Amino acid sequence: QAFIDAIEASNDTLNAYVVKTPEKALEMAAASDKRIASGAAGALEGAPLGVKDLYCTKGVRTTACSNILGEFTPTYESTVTQQLWDRGAVMLGKLNMDEFAMGSSNETSRFGPPANPWRRSGSNQTLTPGGSSGGSAAAVASDLCLGATASDTGGSIRQPAAFTGTVGIKPTYGRASRYGMVAFASSLDQAGPIAKTVEDSAILLEAMCGHDAKDSTSLPEPVPNWRDAVHRGVEGMRIGIPKEYRVDGMPDEIEALWSQGVEWLKAQGAEIVDVSLPHTKYALPAYYIVAPAEASSNLARYDGMRYGARVSGDNLVNTYEGTRSAGFGQEVQRRLMIGTYVLSSGYYDAYYLRAQKVRTKILNDFQNAFESCDALLTPTCPSAAFAYGEKAGDPVQMYLNDIFTVTANLAGLPGISVPAALDGQGLPLGLQVIGKALDEEACFRVGGALE
Numbered sequence: 001q002a003f004i005d006a007i008e009a010s011n012d013t014l015n016a017y018v019v020k021t022p023e024k025a026l027e028m029a030a031a032s033d034k035r036i037a038s039g040a041a042g043a044l045e046g047a048p049l050g051v052k053d054l055y056c057t058k059g060v061r062t063t064a065c066s067n068i069l070g071e072f073t074p075t076y077e078s079t080v081t082q083q084l085w086d087r088g089a090v091m092l093g094k095l096n097m098d099e100f101a102m103g104s105s106n107e108t109s110r111f112g113p114p115a116n117p118w119r120r121s122g123s124n125q126t127l128t129p130g131g132s133s134g135g136s137a138a139a140v141a142s143d144l145c146l147g148a149t150a151s152d153t154g155g156s157i158r159q160p161a162a163f164t165g166t167v168g169i170k171p172t173y174g175r176a177s178r179y180g181m182v183a184f185a186s187s188l189d190q191a192g193p194i195a196k197t198v199e200d201s202a203i204l205l206e207a208m209c210g211h212d213a214k215d216s217t218s219l220p221e222p223v224p225n226w227r228d229a230v231h232r233g234v235e236g237m238r239i240g241i242p243k244e245y246r247v248d249g250m251p252d253e254i255e256a257l258w259s260q261g262v263e264w265l266k267a268q269g270a271e272i273v274d275v276s277l278p279h280t281k282y283a284l285p286a287y288y289i290v291a292p293a294e295a296s297s298n299l300a301r302y303d304g305m306r307y308g309a310r311v312s313g314d315n316l317v318n319t320y321e322g323t324r325s326a327g328f329g330q331e332v333q334r335r336l337m338i339g340t341y342v343l344s345s346g347y348y349d350a351y352y353l354r355a356q357k358v359r360t361k362i363l364n365d366f367q368n369a370f371e372s373c374d375a376l377l378t379p380t381c382p383s384a385a386f387a388y389g390e391k392a393g394d395p396v397q398m399y400l401n402d403i404f405t406v407t408a409n410l411a412g413l414p415g416i417s418v419p420a421a422l423d424g425q426g427l428p429l430g431l432q433v434i435g436k437a438l439d440e441e442a443c444f445r446v447g448g449a450l451e
């Protein structure tokens, strides 16, 4: 009830929730109370959570914040959210996001952007909570839920967490089922939580992960006890500092944050090693080919016949064109055109195939680096939260914000963002820890030490 009241009081300003489900929440909470009374409490019993609007929720409108999904109300539940409810969590509603998770500022949502509860000192200007999981980050940061589901294709869990002073982790590709998550780029998409502390993120991630026969890329690996790893410390761990992440024009504050992180880890007994990831500069261009290519294929299903909104024309082609022109926003249309272009015959080898080769090189870089270290430490983003409109007019500027996050997706590796400092204007900055495949434990150990 306290969270429902908080949402009522401030969601009009924050625009974090795009669907509120107070009745459902109270019903689920009452069922929780009964389980607690009978001594059968689950791991998340009674925990009030928000759900990114990308997860299908049975009987609750799910649109990935796109007009093309109209009033689509799924008849089934995503595996990840089902696992949360099975452990006793309570659903408060659906959270704002960039349309189809394409963006870094949540400005492409059909419902308008959510607000970051943080402000620059002395300024009243509204800042973006980041994207695409901007609603999840804004809701957690402003206590409109205890934790939230999010998703990360190129940084959409970690960047919003960094912009709002919260914790976000993307697990190894295949750890969490993609069943019932609206697809963006299937070889990159991963579920994960945004939470208030590293320990909360470990508890939530444990509940979200595990093998699922309904997702063919789901890994048949047991889920470790990550919660215990958070307080294990970093004594004896080797932490790699990739020199290629020291990019041109990196603000001094980000440099200082990174050095501070190094000092903290050294002081706690970690050994710092310099490593090289030579293909880093190709990561962003490769990502912005692979992701749109997969999106153009995935989003072909929105044809006005099967789901959501339709604009009827006088023949089939007109109906497709009318529906897709009206239903998809500008950024989604841009991605679909890029994706279709790089997959077309004549350009496939030059762009898509080349990007896939770069992807392998990036994975090899990480594998080589991990021969001399257990985890990597980097800044999460090249800046703190920015204002609405600041980058919206220039897609390339917006894409550059993802420079430190897309590499983990291209290589399928786990990455956590932990709030580490405030910049000169009082805004939160995040440090990122990237682990080896299936070694989320290293992310939680180092994350716990940085907190």
Ligand code: GLN
Pocket: 101, 102, 103, 104, 131, 132, 151, 152, 153, 154, 155, 156, 157, 184, 291, 402
């Ligand atoms: N900002 C990146 C993009 O626009 C990543 C999005 C995401 O991780 N969903 O594609």
